[in-house]
Amino acid sequence: MKTAIVYASVHHGNTKKVIDAMVKGYEVDLIDAAKDADRDLSSYDLIGFASGIYYSKFHASVLDYIAEKLPENKDIFFVCTKGAGSKFKLPKSAEEALEGKNPNIKGGYSCKGYDTFGPFKLIGGLAKGHPDASELEEARKFFEKLYKGL
Template sequence: MKSLIIYDSAYKNNTEKIARVLANKIDADLLSLKESKGVIIEDYDLIGFGSGVYKETISSKLFDYVEKLNLRGKDVFVFSTSGVGMKFYNKKLIHLLESRGAICKGSFACKGSFNSREFSDNKIFELMSKFAMGHPNNEDLIKAEKFVERIVRQIKE
């Protein structure tokens, strides 16, 4: 099975850490949207799409990239990093992927460290940043590996 991981990691490279772990685990090609090199989507059986969460949403660059793809019948998955590490941020991207004909096989999210003072003076964000400090950590990376292993196993069955 030929796999590709496409990601946008613009802040502290939290998402890039997860993307690299996923790619290494399943021997996938890796494409950062910063590189913006062309890729032939038809060559891949499984495609992962990942992003950090910026101002409560996945990267607009990733949405724009997906809008241009023909994903009919492609197996895909979504992953993200955020201050809270919740999968609900992935829903909008999953909906877009499915509207492009993709078959979403799963969704993964984990915390990513951030500096709250760079975004807000609100005390709640300061508290959230303390809980997210040091993430993604080894436990997050192991969970990411197990997630992608389940996806591959599911496709092969």
């Protein structure tokens, strides 16, 4: 199954750590949304979108990819890291970017990630030491289950 993950991992590399752990042992194309804005996604069977959460939104480069490059009727999934909370909830910004795409959303994974964005920098950040080993293992299991379930 041809798989890609479009990601943005900007401040501390949290998201990249998670997707690297997630896809270890699988052939997956990792696409940095900020550096490779022109990749054609039409040949992929499964497409992931991964980002840190910034003021309740995915990174703008990932949202642009969803809105502009995601073909209709694709199997997709989401991954996010955030300073607080770990339960996955698709941000409204991603829902809006998906409008008219008719995707088959296969799931989402979320975990804490060290966060010094905006005002959190003033207090030394949130979720220091995250993602940790157990969160990376959970990410790996999420992807394995997702990949084998298709």
